[in-house]
Amino acid sequence: MAARAEILRTTAVAAEEKTKTEKKKKKGGFTVVNALQIATVIFLLLYMEIAVDTGRVSKIFLAAPSSIVKEFLKIAENGTLLPHLLITLSEVLTGYLIAAFVGIIFGFLWTLFPKLEEYMSIFCSAIMAIPKVAILPLLILWFGIGFQSKVVLIFLFSVFQVLYNTVTGAKQTKQAYLKVARVFEASRFQTVIKVMIPAALPSMFNGLRLAAATATTGVVFAEMQAAKKGLGFLLSEAQNLLNTPRMFVIIILVTLISVTFVKLIAGIEYTVCHRWSRV
Amino acid sequence: MAIIEIDHVSKAYEVEGEESTDALKNVSIDIKEGEFVCIVGPSGCGKSTLLEIVAGLLNQTGGEVRVDGKPVKGTSREIGVVFQDAALYPWRTIRRNIGLGLELSKAPKEKQKEQVEKYMELTGLSDFADKYPSQLSGGMKQRAGIARALVMDPRVILMDEPFSALDYLTRCKLQEELMAIREKEKKTILFVTHDINEAVYLADRVILLSPRPSVVQKEYVIKNNSATRDRRDSTLMKIAAEISADISRGASTDEYIEYII
Ligand SMILES: Nc1ncnc2c1ncn2[C@@H]1O[C@H](COP(=O)(O)OP(=O)(O)O)[C@@H](O)[C@H]1O
Ligand SMILES: [Mg+2]
Numbered sequence: 001m002a003a004r005a006e007i008l009r010t011t012a013v014a015a016e017e018k019t020k021t022e023k024k025k026k027k028g029g030f031t032v033v034n035a036l037q038i039a040t041v042i043f044l045l046l047y048m049e050i051a052v053d054t055g056r057v058s059k060i061f062l063a064a065p066s067s068i069v070k071e072f073l074k075i076a077e078n079g080t081l082l083p084h085l086l087i088t089l090s091e092v093l094t095g096y097l098i099a100a101f102v103g104i105i106f107g108f109l110w111t112l113f114p115k116l117e118e119y120m121s122i123f124c125s126a127i128m129a130i131p132k133v134a135i136l137p138l139l140i141l142w143f144g145i146g147f148q149s150k151v152v153l154i155f156l157f158s159v160f161q162v163l164y165n166t167v168t169g170a171k172q173t174k175q176a177y178l179k180v181a182r183v184f185e186a187s188r189f190q191t192v193i194k195v196m197i198p199a200a201l202p203s204m205f206n207g208l209r210l211a212a213a214t215a216t217t218g219v220v221f222a223e224m225q226a227a228k229k230g231l232g233f234l235l236s237e238a239q240n241l242l243n244t245p246r247m248f249v250i251i252i253l254v255t256l257i258s259v260t261f262v263k264l265i266a267g268i269e270y271t272v273c274h275r276w277s278r279v
Numbered sequence: 280m281a282i283i284e285i286d287h288v289s290k291a292y293e294v295e296g297e298e299s300t301d302a303l304k305n306v307s308i309d310i311k312e313g314e315f316v317c318i319v320g321p322s323g324c325g326k327s328t329l330l331e332i333v334a335g336l337l338n339q340t341g342g343e344v345r346v347d348g349k350p351v352k353g354t355s356r357e358i359g360v361v362f363q364d365a366a367l368y369p370w371r372t373i374r375r376n377i378g379l380g381l382e383l384s385k386a387p388k389e390k391q392k393e394q395v396e397k398y399m400e401l402t403g404l405s406d407f408a409d410k411y412p413s414q415l416s417g418g419m420k421q422r423a424g425i426a427r428a429l430v431m432d433p434r435v436i437l438m439d440e441p442f443s444a445l446d447y448l449t450r451c452k453l454q455e456e457l458m459a460i461r462e463k464e465k466k467t468i469l470f471v472t473h474d475i476n477e478a479v480y481l482a483d484r485v486i487l488l489s490p491r492p493s494v495v496q497k498e499y500v501i502k503n504n505s506a507t508r509d510r511r512d513s514t515l516m517k518i519a520a521e522i523s524a525d526i527s528r529g530a531s532t533d534e535y536i537e538y539i540i
Contacts, residue, residue, distance in 0.1 A: 174366070176362055176364070176366035177366060177368060179331075179336055179360070179362070179366070180360075180362065180366050180368075180379070180427075181383070182336055182354050183334060183336070183354050183358075183359070183360045183380075184354075184379060184380040184383045184384065184431070185354055185355070185356070185383070185384065186383045190383055194379075194382075194383070195368070198368065198370040199370075201370070273370075275411055276369045276370050276371075276411040276412070276413055277369065277370075277413070
């Protein structure tokens, strides 16, 4: 008996030790790999600087990091950048928010009325099958080269990702959860609202995150094709003027916007779900 | 009079492109008001199927189930179900999980609150009211599963292997708590398990189903008061050993044995 208690205790202690070391590993701090990564980045930046400075690589192909920073400060200070940045942001946000709203509402309606899904899904599949890039000339013809055509394009880029992820998530609601609802004689509406939609939340957020990642790309691409404003317009203008540092500035900015946007959605997901979903 | 009559119930599962599987064949069981009946049988023999038919979650392909003389058509307030692994909604707190049935039936807010508090107290969950299921141990989750069924005050509670995922000590604890709840609330309980020791410890009557297509292979009546039972009682052990022998011996239909301890 005593021996058994002893064994139990030692296994418990061992388990505790294990979680402790795991925690330590997770915090981890600064490893050799991290150091190498940083060294690589510094090396690349230095190489860019020196290669352009010494003329080994032409200024047209590569920009020295110092000239990128200088160009950024210049267009930020002389007011060239801000209007274009704001236009792009507002196009992305408007298109994305409308797509998220419509996607979630129809996700809910499709779950509630499967007949509606049956009716609509063939049309959605048809629209989804068209490469968005190919539809752009038509959108420009219909909505002009300004704000509207970009918003419509982002909407088309994003709405199906939100819609299908919501509906798929709802369909994958665990059978056991649905049985519980049936035992309590829940109505169809109650089952959708109180069981299927909450169960679909993680999948819905997955769709919202994917859409956030593509939205910025879509806008910048559209602005490069036909626009008078926006970061995409600025980018193609810089290309035409052979202003390579400016191209780098805009590429970096667009990347930052895209990453921040995805992080923002992930943050919203975390506040909504973290208490129960243990992500 | 029997509160539940399972009357020659059969169930064949139709799977497209395959022959249909007979899960149950002419199963008849009567359960008296206040009785605790355990159904045991090899895995895949149709225990869950039978329970879901009684719950009104599944349609039988033959025979009839009556509650209080009325045929079961769909789920009803009279019958509560406790699921394996509790099947709590992870996005609801324990309090809101337990209150689910009352919320769905649009009971008055006051009554909802009162009932939920009462059953959280009874199952020892008051301190965990605002926790989410993922923050609770398996035993605590299943207590919440039981409370969620009790809150609706059903006359019959169906339980499908509710303790099978728990470790031994927790399982014993929950078995004892279930006996206490049963004493207090006077429910009729139909309990499915594959753990024979659990069955003989809990039940007034153990029903052994044969392998598929299942029929009632044998019934064992255990006559002493289950509330004062001792888990290590030698007679209970003997019954358990006999059930286990009968399972390995296989089907020989409709024997009836009484045990008086
Ligand atoms: N939805 C289903 N479709 C087809 N066959 C099923 C279905 N559910 C259960 N079965 C079959 O019916 C038999 C009984 O299943 P079940 O009632 O879950 O058994 P138990 O609970 O005793 O382990 C099994 O052989 C299983 O394969
Ligand atoms: Mg089962």
